[in-house]
Amino acid sequence: MKNRKLAILGGEPVVPKLSTYQSIGARESDAVKKVLESQCISGFYGSPGPEFLGGPQIQSFEASWAERFEVRHAVSVNSNTSGLIAAMAAIGLGPGDEVILPAWSMSATAMAPLFYGGIPVFADIDDETFCIDFEHVKSQITSRTRAIIAVNLFGHPARLADLKALADQHGLYLIEDNAQAPLGSENGKLCGTVGHIGVFSLNYHKHIHTGEGGMCVTNDDDLALRLQLVRNHGENLVTAEGINDISNLIGMNLRMTEMSAAIGLVQLDQIDQHVSRREQIATRLSEGTADLLGWQPPKVRDHCRHNYYCWVVKYSAEEVGVPLTDFSRALTAEGFPNFTRYLPPLYMLPVFQKRQAIGRNGFPFSLSDIEYPPGLCPVTESLHDDGVLLFEPCAWEISSEICDSLVEAVRKVYNQREALPRTS
Ligand SMILES: *Cc1c(COP(=O)(O)O)cnc(C)c1O
Numbered sequence: 001m002k003n004r005k006l007a008i009l010g011g012e013p014v015v016p017k018l019s020t021y022q023s024i025g026a027r028e029s030d031a032v033k034k035v036l037e038s039q040c041i042s043g044f045y046g047s048p049g050p051e052f053l054g055g056p057q058i059q060s061f062e063a064s065w066a067e068r069f070e071v072r073h074a075v076s077v078n079s080n081t082s083g084l085i086a087a088m089a090a091i092g093l094g095p096g097d098e099v100i101l102p103a104w105s106m107s108a109t110a111m112a113p114l115f116y117g118g119i120p121v122f123a124d125i126d127d128e129t130f131c132i133d134f135e136h137v138k139s140q141i142t143s144r145t146r147a148i149i150a151v152n153l154f155g156h157p158a159r160l161a162d163l164k165a166l167a168d169q170h171g172l173y174l175i176e177d178n179a180q181a182p183l184g185s186e187n188g189k190l191c192g193t194v195g196h197i198g199v200f201s202l203n204y205h206k207h208i209h210t211g212e213g214g215m216c217v218t219n220d221d222d223l224a225l226r227l228q229l230v231r232n233h234g235e236n237l238v239t240a241e242g243i244n245d246i247s248n249l250i251g252m253n254l255r256m257t258e259m260s261a262a263i264g265l266v267q268l269d270q271i272d273q274h275v276s277r278r279e280q281i282a283t284r285l286s287e288g289t290a291d292l293l294g295w296q297p298p299k300v301r302d303h304c305r306h307n308y309y310c311w312v313v314k315y316s317a318e319e320v321g322v323p324l325t326d327f328s329r330a331l332t333a334e335g336f337p338n339f340t341r342y343l344p345p346l347y348m349l350p351v352f353q354k355r356q357a358i359g360r361n362g363f364p365f366s367l368s369d370i371e372y373p374p375g376l377c378p379v380t381e382s383l384h385d386d387g388v389l390l391f392e393p394c395a396w397e398i399s400s401e402i403c404d405s406l407v408e409a410v411r412k413v414y415n416q417r418e419a420l421p422r423t424s
Helices: 026-038 056-068 080-090 108-116 134-139 160-170 221-231 258-269 271-289 324-333 378-386 400-415
Strands: 073-077 098-102 119-123 145-151 173-177 197-201 214-218 311-315 388-391
Touching (some): 026 258, 056 214, 056 258, 080 173, 108 119, 145 160
16 A cells, blocks of 8 residues: 555545444334323332332333343433442442442442442552453452442453452452443353442443433342332332331432333344444454554453443554654544543542542541552553543444544554654
């Protein structure tokens, strides 16, 4: 292939203009229209009775979800964030209890324990899969540890079986933040279903979506009931028979609407196609660029399925010979939408640095001597600073021709890297 002029130097971009992925179609529209015509756009009531569990679309969505993910219970909520908070309530988390979770995730993972006075304890990540580092989790278990939250980040499973065994051995709960990894799996076990509770996101950016929404799954009858109570003003029901432990059952309104559930039913029916499509795109991108030195496409652990919520390349500026930001800029100029920073290590957020969460007196940090100094999780910090280049296959309409052009864009920039303009 001849060296065409780089787009960043005024040449033609390699990638045609992309349009956003069209994932809502006629079936979703019809489903919503039927709900509107039924006049029942939310079937919930926050008091005892059949309406406590929601209307027909909610119940049908939950039943289908439980079947698809092979779990006893699916409890819908209005977001993954709500689901994580409900999970912390359901396990009975209390002030001063420690929860070990990864430094690299969306902030909601680390906020959830704070609502019940729990203390997040950060573990570093594995530098190949970007998921929580098992050994670091193990070394941070104390008599105050109550739970571990594993995040199946970017669509790759954390070491779920090992984490579950560790949790069981120490009498801890394992919660999975599975916002990004529906149909991801480890040894044939679906992500989200290994821990005591798994939480899925149905927000606009995820594999399948309902506008806003989330789903909690569990095989434990008691946890399922507690999740349902937290979702819907549980304090009104705690006098009911069979509810002995009323701790943390001050309920909220975390309910999903009938319209969202109706969309969710259609999307769930297509989840295999949505996930396979991303796998195909990611596989092609990986295969087409695997030979480049200093450019490492996503690795998949043995016996795991990665669903490629994000396609994340590990980049070595030393080996490529160009700073990551300059490479990324040139790639963007070629029409390849990419970005170089996910989220900062979560302990760098002001809530941890200033130790101020609930009220003004440092609660819950005042109950603990856990600290959050810079340097706490070196792998997360260095990958965040200049270690990875990310692309969201979820976001774009990508034909196989476009996919080839994305590969070509990487190769074009790589081959002419010595000519790239430098910003630093
Ligand atoms: C998207 C996401 C969330 C939050 O999901 P919402 O449904 O928007 O509340 C939490 N954790 C991770 C890892 C996510 O990717």
